Amino acid sequence: MTLRLRLTLGYTFVLALVLSIFGTLVYLLLVNSMTAQLEHAMISVADDVIYSSRRDLQGIFLPPLDLIGNVAVQVWVRDSQQQLAQFDTNLSPPLDHPFDPQTLTVEMRKFSSVGMEDTRLRVLTVPLTLAADDHILGYMQLASSLEIVDQAQRSLLLVLLGGSLAAVLLAGISGWLIAGAALRPLDLMTHAAIRITRADDLSRRIELDAPTSSEVGRLILAFNETLERLENLFTGQRRLLADVSHELRTPLTAIRGNLDLMQRMGRLDDESIEAITAESERLTRMVSDLLLLARAETGHLPLESEPLEADKLLLEVFQQAQVLADGKVAVLLGAHDQGCVIGDRDRLKQVLLNLIANGIQHTPAGGELVLSIENIEGWMKIGVTDTGLGIPPEEQTRIFDRFYRVDQSRRRAGDGGAGLGLSIAYWIVRRHDGCLEVESSPGHGTTFNVWLRCADLVSEELEQAAEPESG
Ligand code: ADP
Secondary structure, three states: HHHHHHHHHHHHHHHHHHHHHHHHHHHHHHHHHHHHHHHHHHHHHHHHHHHHHHOOOOOOEOOHHOOOOOOOOEEEEEOOOOOEEEEEEEOOOOOOOOOOOOHHHOOOOEEEEEEOEEEEEEEEEEEOOOOOOOOOEEEEEEEEEEOOOOOOOHHHHHHHEEEEEEHHHHHHHHHHHHHHHHEEEEEEOOOOOHHHHOOOOOOOOOOOOOOOOOOHHHHHHHHHHHHHHHHHHHHHHHHHHHHHHHHHHHHHHHHHHHHHHHHOOOOOOOHHHHHHHHHHHHHHHHHHHHHHHHHHHHHOOOOOOOEEEEEHHHHHHHHHHHHHOOOEEEEEEEEEOOOOEEEOHHHHHHHHHHHHHHHHHHHEEEEEEEEOOOOOOEEEEEEEEOOOOOOOOHHHOOOOOOOOOOOOOHHHHHOOOOOOOOHHHHHHHHHHEEEEEEEOOOOOOOEEEEEEEEEEHHHHHHHHHHHHHHO
């Protein structure tokens, strides 16, 4: 069942339910109040007759009944054989049987309804006694036609049924039209989505022809955003596949070339075996880097979360940097504030060593590499500054992309990495809720800053987050 049909049916059903409850109430109220009015009139006539009657030991003497106009009256009294016989009536000609024979035995006043020929009568039977609790001498029966009540009942039923039916029909039709108009943008969206799927073209977007504040407008915006994200993901995936194949091909070609060479030579060649070993190591490194990156990006990289003295960590890294630099560049220590961060010691060390290795690699011999740590407003800023080649501004935004290398020819020379180091560093820092930024001026040098939140700030934030729950 379509949403449009469901909405229309639901809406119409509720209206029909409300109308039927309301209609039934009105109907019952009106019928009851009309019957009550009629009964009230009959009671007052009966009361008038009883009030105007005279009683003594011989019996009851009723006033002239023919003066009563709009209510038919019969008086039935027991004769000498104790049979009820008609004593008086205001009907002419008189009716030879009681209006309601069933009630001529009651001991209290009683209303009943009877059918006579083709009319319905409301009958009030009043026992006649000389005094209260005395034996019943006879009965007075008053009858009033229910014709007016029945007619009003019929007319009201007709109006209520007709009106309700028309209202439900009208509501159904207008509900169908309104639901159609409201759901039309959704229909358009569905068609657009189908077209996008069929054309296998994620670059298409759904035209926004509804206000952005409306539900449909927001849905279109969200859908387009999803498309954009999907497009980026697919493009990224394709690029990754192309990059990985490309990167894997180079070492594999080298391995294959060296194997061919040895085959042709018919013997093992030390140089070729060395090259094969180096290329296989490069391959293994690349594959494990890719795996690490994939896990870091998707948040599946298990990270320790322990308090670390960041200044001490930097000192440890500083010593390793000196070994790595091996005298090629001077490794110096700059600002050295103290501060604690929460994170994974080994992974953070890996990030810093990566930045240091890059700095050493891209700085000509005799240059400098300065490591620093500063405590700035609850954040620890760890800087790795070199006096190397620098990175052109247009490349600075791309160096964190995987496989991206500023100088592609460097890779071919065989001394560069696969372009994964900075991506891994970026994601590890991101997973620590920190950020990695670069400042560089070509020809002068580069600074990489790792920003990590101080442990105090982290615990303060945790406390603040817990407060509303406890309060
Ligand atoms: P790689 O493994 O090739 O070093 P990275 O992801 O670590 O890959 O770095 C990406 C690119 O960024 C490098 O190829 C290099 O061109 C550039 N780069 C990184 N660090 C520096 C630096 N300190 N100075 C100049 N260029 C750098």
